[in-house]
Amino acid sequence: MHHPFITRFTLAALTAGLIAGCAAPPRAPTSTAAREAPSTAYATTSAAPKPVLIIGHRGASALRPEHTLASYQKAIDDGADIIEPDLVATKDGVLVARHENDITGTTNVAEMPEFADRKRVKVIDGERLTGWFTEDFTLAELKTLRARERIPKLRPANAKLNDQFEIPTFDEILKLAELAAMKRGRPVGIYPELKHPTYFRGIGLPLEERLVTALQGSAYAKTVPVYVQSFEAAPLRTVKRLLGNSMPNVMIVQLIGNPRSRPADWRLAGDTRTYADMLKPIGLREVATYANGIGPEKNSVIPRDASGNLASPTALLANAHAAGLVVHPYTFRPENAFLPKSLRAPGDDATRNPAGMISEIQTFAAAGVDGVFTDDPALGRRAVDPPANGGH
Numbered sequence: 188m189h190h191p192f193i194t195r196f197t198l199a200a201l202t203a204g205l206i207a208g209c210a211a212p213p214r215a216p217t218s219t220a221a222r223e224a225p226s227t228a229y230a231t232t233s234a235a236p237k238p239v240l241i242i243g244h245r246g247a248s249a250l251r252p253e254h255t256l257a258s259y260q261k262a263i264d265d266g267a268d269i270i271e272p273d274l275v276a277t278k279d280g281v282l283v284a285r286h287e288n289d290i291t292g293t294t295n296v297a298e299m300p301e302f303a304d305r306k307r308v309k310v311i312d313g314e315r316l317t318g319w320f321t322e323d324f325t326l327a328e329l330k331t332l333r334a335r336e337r338i339p340k341l342r343p344a345n346a347k348l349n350d351q352f353e354i355p356t357f358d359e360i361l362k363l364a365e366l367a368a369m370k371r372g373r374p375v376g377i378y379p380e381l382k383h384p385t386y387f388r389g390i391g392l393p394l395e396e397r398l399v400t401a402l403q404g405s406a407y408a409k410t411v412p413v414y415v416q417s418f419e420a421a422p423l424r425t426v427k428r429l430l431g432n433s434m435p436n437v438m439i440v441q442l443i444g445n446p447r448s449r450p451a452d453w454r455l456a457g458d459t460r461t462y463a464d465m466l467k468p469i470g471l472r473e474v475a476t477y478a479n480g481i482g483p484e485k486n487s488v489i490p491r492d493a494s495g496n497l498a499s500p501t502a503l504l505a506n507a508h509a510a511g512l513v514v515h516p517y518t519f520r521p522e523n524a525f526l527p528k529s530l531r532a533p534g535d536d537a538t539r540n541p542a543g544m545i546s547e548i549q550t551f552a553a554a555g556v557d558g559v560f561t562d563d564p565a566l567g568r569r570a571v572d573p574p575a576n577g578g579h
Contacts, residue, residue: 240558
């Protein structure tokens with residue numbers, strides 16, 4: 188075990204430049220020269236474009252079952268700048284990483300006879316669901332379960348790894364990132380998402396306070412870039428208020444879903460606005476009062492035409508940058524099912540086309556995005572790293 192002071196000192200030295208750039212809300216680029224200023228986090232011997240952040244979406248979830256320590260480690264090994272855990276709460280109030288609090292499809296819980304009586308019917312964010320939910324299990328009980336691939340038909344190689352990995356806690360993910368950062372000599376950022384925070388607050392397990400407590404209690408989290416995201420607005424305002432000025436390295440990112448749908452907290456409050464309103468210039472300026480960036484669906488940045496191919500960029504990037512917001516669209520995946528039609532490989536929906544995903548990310552990078560959520564960080568690195576750098 189390394190000495191904690193050495194860890195803090197070394198990581199502080201490694202990340203000083205990056206934190207300096209993250210401490211204040213990002214400003215919109217004022218010129219081509221400003222946009223292309225070299226980043227201190229990626230020092231090179233010559234001027235280079237501002238790097239596009241590679242965010243390991245649920246780890247390297249194209250290559251390992253999502254939200255497992257193995258997936259996060261693979262993302263780090265493959266060069267992700269940041270790893271992204273979705274956070275939900277256990278019955279005893281511990282933050283754990285699952286895509287949803289409904290764990291029916293991402294664990295072996297349905298095959299555990301001792302938990303047969305935990306099956307429930309619930310309404311979460313307006314959706315009626317039947318299954319097993321994290322808030323009905325203690326952490327000790329969840330630790331007896333094993334993770335499973337969420338989309339096995341599209342990722343059969345991942346399905347072969349079913350039942351090998353535990354459900355990790357947020358604290359375990361922070362520790363993994365700290366050790367990995369020390370090993371590779373550069374920081375591993377953290378990008379936690381609060382899942383269904385209004386629902387969890389309503390059942391007495393608020394996520395916001397638990398997340399802030401975890402971040403403030405982690406020496407590591409104080410030294411690296413941290414982005415806190417949610418599809419809901421009020422919980423992000425709560426996180427901003429709870430943090431105050433205690434952690435200037437923490438960014439707030441408003442996730443933006445289907446333009447026709449509404450944030451759960453708005454709907455419950457009787458607010459009839461939709462995500463489409465958030466995407467308008469006036470909506471982006473409102474987001475900028477509490478957030479540093481947005482995480483939109485990638486189709487909101489570059490839509491697809493009637494043939495399923497990439498069309499021209501919308502005004503969203505320019506409008507968001509004008510409001511002082513960074514833009515991190517989601518999600519870039521290498522399988523045919525998720526690629527624009529012209530970038531698919533011969534084969535079925537599960538067929539991988541690495542070159543297609545690389546090309547898609549490069550199109551978005553050329554449009555000016557600041558980062559991308561990707562299930563395959565190794566391909567993301569290849570997409571955005573100048574060849575002269577030799578990659579990571």
